Amino acid sequence: MCALISACGSNGTTIAHNTDGGTTVTMGDSGNGPAMVAKVAGPGQAVAPGDLPVWAPVYPGATVSQVTDIASHGGEGMPVGHHKQVIFLTSDPLAKVSAFYEQKIAATGVKPMMTSNQPDGSMWAMPAPGGQSDTITVAKSDGQTAIALTYGVKQ
DSSP, X not given: OHHHHHTXXXXXXXXXXXXXXXXXXXXXXXXSSOSEEEEEEOTTTOOOOTTOOTTOOOOTTOEEEEEEEEEEEOOTTOOEEEEEEEXXXXXXXXXXXXXXHHHHHHHHTOOOSEEEEETTEXXXXXXXXXXXXXXXXXXXXXXXXXXXXXXXXXX
16 A cells, blocks of 8 residues: 555655554645555554444454545545555455455445456445445456455544
């Protein structure tokens, strides 16, 4: 996540390595302070948030690899809001993990805005307040199956 954010430009981007082992990335200027602040907890510090969407629970037996808490204050084309990105890892096959989330989504009765099921991964975009979307992506990563969830947080 840090490499991705730092590659976005040098317009006020700072990366701080915290004493707790996490990382804080501050980017841009909204006119009232930073345009975005992302707090990243990596392996060893990451714990599944308690506010996961009902359609996207922690996959059984998966480990939490990373949790990023993003507060975006506008400016530089960024939306205003609070989001989280959570990455889980499992050794289970991609098809099994995709089927798990497909069943969880179907059980909620909420229809995805978009779905993509390919041999190398699956993705669902779910409706969220304010015309935004929450997403879950399942893909292979370094010999494991990675589950990346990005969702808005109610404030």
